[in-house]
Amino acid sequence: VAAAPAAADDRADLLAIEADSHRLWLRGDTAALAELMAEEYRFVVMNGAVERRADIVGDESRRRRITVRSLELEPGEVTIRGGTAAVISTMRLDGSVQGRPLPGRMRVLSVYTRDGEHWRLLARSITPILAPPRPGD
Numbered sequence: 001v002a003a004a005p006a007a008a009d010d011r012a013d014l015l016a017i018e019a020d021s022h023r024l025w026l027r028g029d030t031a032a033l034a035e036l037m038a039e040e041y042r043f044v045v046m047n048g049a050v051e052r053r054a055d056i057v058g059d060e061s062r063r064r065r066i067t068v069r070s071l072e073l074e075p076g077e078v079t080i081r082g083g084t085a086a087v088i089s090t091m092r093l094d095g096s097v098q099g100r101p102l103p104g105r106m107r108v109l110s111v112y113t114r115d116g117e118h119w120r121l122l123a124r125s126i127t128p129i130l131a132p133p134r135p136g137d
Helices: 008-025 032-036 054-059
Strands: 037-044 050-052 064-081 085-095 104-114 118-130
Touching: 008 032, 008 064, 008 085, 008 104, 008 118, 032 037, 032 054, 037 054, 050 054, 085 118
Parallel strands: 037 118
Antiparallel strands: 037 050, 064 085, 085 104, 104 118
16 A cells, blocks of 8 residues: 555544644543553653553553653644554653653654554654754744
């Protein structure tokens, strides 16, 4: 199946799910996050570590190492190939992790897979944007 820009309905649905996933994470709504995430979910953390679904929705002490004062998510590119979708967006985050400030601007890559009628979050990676913003970023 060839990769193609997402149809308008799918794009809108995925962008809404993406934004909601970040709000759920900030609120610590583990039940809703567990429902959204695929069993095989993996998160590549900024330091290169890999966390599993259980690390995110499991033990409270492992999940709340991060303090967030504000989060803005700018919608980005959505590409769908068969039952898999990639969403790339820009996040502006004011907060800290384990007492150290977060880099502020980050690029988020989220991979979704269709599970029947629902999109499930399969993987996510967040990468700091270290270069100055370019026009359009």
